[in-house]
Amino acid sequence: MKQPLDRYAVTGHPIGHSKSPYIHRWFAAETGQGIRYDAIPSARDGFEEVVRRFRADGGLGLNVTLPFKEEACALADVRTPRAELAGAANTLSFLPDGTVHGDNTDGVGLIRDLRINHGVALAGRRILMIGAGGAARGVLPALVDERPRRLTVVNRSPERAVSLAARFPAAGVVGCGFGDLRRGDGEVFDIVINATSAGLSGESAPPVPISAFRPGGAAYDMVYATEPTSFLLWSRAAGASLAVDGAGMLVEQGAESFRLWRGVRPPTRRVIAALRAELVRGG
Numbered sequence: 443m444k445q446p447l448d449r450y451a452v453t454g455h456p457i458g459h460s461k462s463p464y465i466h467r468w469f470a471a472e473t474g475q476g477i478r479y480d481a482i483p484s485a486r487d488g489f490e491e492v493v494r495r496f497r498a499d500g501g502l503g504l505n506v507t508l509p510f511k512e513e514a515c516a517l518a519d520v521r522t523p524r525a526e527l528a529g530a531a532n533t534l535s536f537l538p539d540g541t542v543h544g545d546n547t548d549g550v551g552l553i554r555d556l557r558i559n560h561g562v563a564l565a566g567r568r569i570l571m572i573g574a575g576g577a578a579r580g581v582l583p584a585l586v587d588e589r590p591r592r593l594t595v596v597n598r599s600p601e602r603a604v605s606l607a608a609r610f611p612a613a614g615v616v617g618c619g620f621g622d623l624r625r626g627d628g629e630v631f632d633i634v635i636n637a638t639s640a641g642l643s644g645e646s647a648p649p650v651p652i653s654a655f656r657p658g659g660a661a662y663d664m665v666y667a668t669e670p671t672s673f674l675l676w677s678r679a680a681g682a683s684l685a686v687d688g689a690g691m692l693v694e695q696g697a698e699s700f701r702l703w704r705g706v707r708p709p710t711r712r713v714i715a716a717l718r719a720e721l722v723r724g725g
């Protein structure tokens with residue numbers, strides 16, 4: 443009799459447009475791993491129930507997306523330090539002894555995409571992170587680990603940036619509002635990362651002064667879209683030598699989840715190219 447496939451899934455609200463099933467099926471094919479990966483919709487207050495049912499059905503691992511990453515972190519019995527620091531988990535593993543293991547692979551995904559796929563080193567660089575919500579919090583531990591010369595978090599509500607920065611006292615992370623970037627001599631950044639959703643659906647880019655961006659620097663938008671976001675258009679106007687969206691990060695965070703679950707790191711280059719083509723087709 444044929445063995446049932448090991449089961450994995452992604453859940454979120456909404457989940458219909460998630461590219462994770464597409465990505466993980468690619469990974470499975472590339473690595474010859476026989477797994478099943480589905481998208482499971484969850485009601486806004488239904489996350490725990492989805493987890494319970496998935497586990498009862500023998501599910502081995504779950505990717506968790508908005509708005510449940512904080513809940514996933516709280517639900518885990520054991521958390522990795524990076525999930526603990528982020529206060530959010532995007533990867534749950536259901537171990538044979540019943541333990542729920544929570545991890546956060548978003549930061550690794552961002553770093554690998556920047557460093558390996560785009561050749562952008564972060565050590566010793568001046569980094570500006572725009573946004574202080576869940577997306578920013580999820581990747582800050584990994585950015586801090588890269589030992590940048592400076593890491594500044596700027597946010598529309600400055601107090602949120604200040605309190606997020608205060609989670610990393612030893613690393614000297616600084617939080618401020620957009621107005622602070624315009625004051626005085628003005629700091630200049632080598633790498634600017636957008637962790638807000640501003641700039642999608644025709645909104646204007648966050649109000650970072652062009653003078654804050656070193657010409658020839660790198661700009662990274664953690665969201666992805668078929669058209670360049672207004673943040674990426676802004677960064678090109680400011681002289682960016684590299685302006686990329688988060689499609690590669692999405693694939694890389696998935697690859698890290700896959701590695702945690704299956705013990706094999708899938709190659710990502712072809713999957714990223716396929717995902718981009720799929721996005722252009724409007725898939």
Ligand code: ATR
Nearest residue numbers: 573574575576577578597598599602638639640648
């Ligand atoms: P997420 O989990 O996607 O980060 P979030 O926790 O609600 O969602 O955070 C959204 C982030 O985008 C915040 O940094 C938010 O700024 P505020 O904290 O001031 O609300 C930022 N954001 C959303 N829309 C924005 C806009 N139009 N301009 C600038 N920042 C915006």
